[in-house]
Amino acid sequence: MISPLQPAVDAFLRYLKVERQLSPLTLKSYTHQLSALIVLADEMQIRDWATLEPAQVRSLAARSRRADLQPASLALRLSALRSFLDWQVSQGALKANPAKGIATPRAPRHLPKNIDVDEVNQLLDIDLNDPLAVRDRAMLEVMYGAGLRLSELVNMDCRHLDLTTGEVWVVGKGSKERRLPIGRMAVQWIEHWLVLRDVFAPQDDAVFLSSQGKRISVRNVQKRFAEWGVKQGVTSHIHPHKLRHSFATHMLESSGDLRAVQELLGHANLSTTQIYTHLDFQHLASVYDAAHPRAKRGKS
Structure with a gap:
């Protein structure tokens, strides 16, 4: 019933x-x-x-x-x-929302773990003995080179690439579009892969294909990344989000520019980027107090 x-x-x-x-x-x-x-x-x-x-x-x-x-x-x-x-x-079916004001339980926020630069280099040093290994190397380079979400990688089409300028166009959460630099190494390995891509008889414009010529699936990417982590002897479990977080962490460590990292990751709120990059609010507050004209206190 x-x-x-x-x-x-x-x-x-x-x-x-x-x-x-x-x-x-x-x-x-x-x-x-x-x-x-x-x-x-x-x-x-x-x-x-x-x-x-x-x-x-x-x-x-x-x-x-x-x-x-x-x-x-x-x-x-x-x-x-x-x-x-x-x-x-x-729709006029209710006069007011009875769920408004109902407290939502606060979930513990676990910091995602990253891998260090040496481990990234170890992971990416792949023996390129078959086309699928070239494809996987290209995917790994793009994930780490641009900090993409897994869905953004899987949904990437050839028309979204501008290899001359080294940029990719992606659609993130909330259908928000952004153009991102992907780095010299990522461009190089995408070019290697595109030479081999036609071998798989592509069925659409997807950049990354399965062995059947279809757009590669989320599950397939997760499986291949985990397998490469084991093959390359990386101590921690490799998954796409770990590469995204490693990108953010390494970018922030090198640049110190939280706003730029926020834009690259496609975060709507700075607080989300703050969690990804292990920053605490007290640090942000001290930077604000020292830099913002309205926050600076006059000397007494």
């Missing part, structure tokens, strides 16, 4: 897909979280979103917590609920 709460959620998901044009991965997350909430709401005898009250939202959160949902996942669930109820308000 279909829950009476389901049709409104289905309409919301259609809105996210058609009008907001969210990515399939984001839609999958919304679907999962809202479906779980419907199950819990049915258990609480909630039959209409219009009757939902703040106390019931807290009960939904408490039931999720008792089901061993971790803080980060619980925060994601409440965020999905808030977005859905905001949309309900915009």
Whole structure:
């Protein structure tokens, strides 16, 4: 039996897909979280979103917590609920969002680990005895050379490359576009790969292909990077995000320019870059106090 709460959620998901044009991965997350909430709401005898009250939202959160949902996942669930109820308000189905003001549990923030420059060089010293090794070397060079997200690497098309200027055009989170320098070594290995790319009978404009000529998958990239880490004798597990973080860390160590690193990574907020680069707020505050005209204190 279909829950009476389901049709409104289905309409919301259609809105996210058609009008907001969210990515399939984001839609999958919304679907999962809202479906779980419907199950819990049915258990609480909630039959209409219009009757939902703040106390019931807290009960939904408490039931999720008792089901061993971790803080980060619980925060994601409440965020999905808030977005859905905001949309309900915009459609006139609700007068106010009952999830507004409900505290979200604070998840512990774990600093991602990077690998040092020597380990990067060790990883990239690949024995290029087959076309796929050339492809993998090119992917590794681009990931470390530009600090891309994995999705940005996989979705890169040949038309996005300007190897004359050494730049690549990517679409990041929130469909935000940016042009990035990718570095001399990355350009060199992309050129090597493009010479071999036609051997795989490309089925579209994707830069990086699988052995079947299709756009390489996220899972394939993760698997190949991990395998190269083992083959090259790197002590830590190699995955795409670790190369992105290593790029950010090494760039900041060399330049000290947090804003530039923020732009290169495509972060909307400086606080996100601050976490990636192991900076603490006290350091940022001291830089601000020393540099900003409105922060400087006159001598007494």
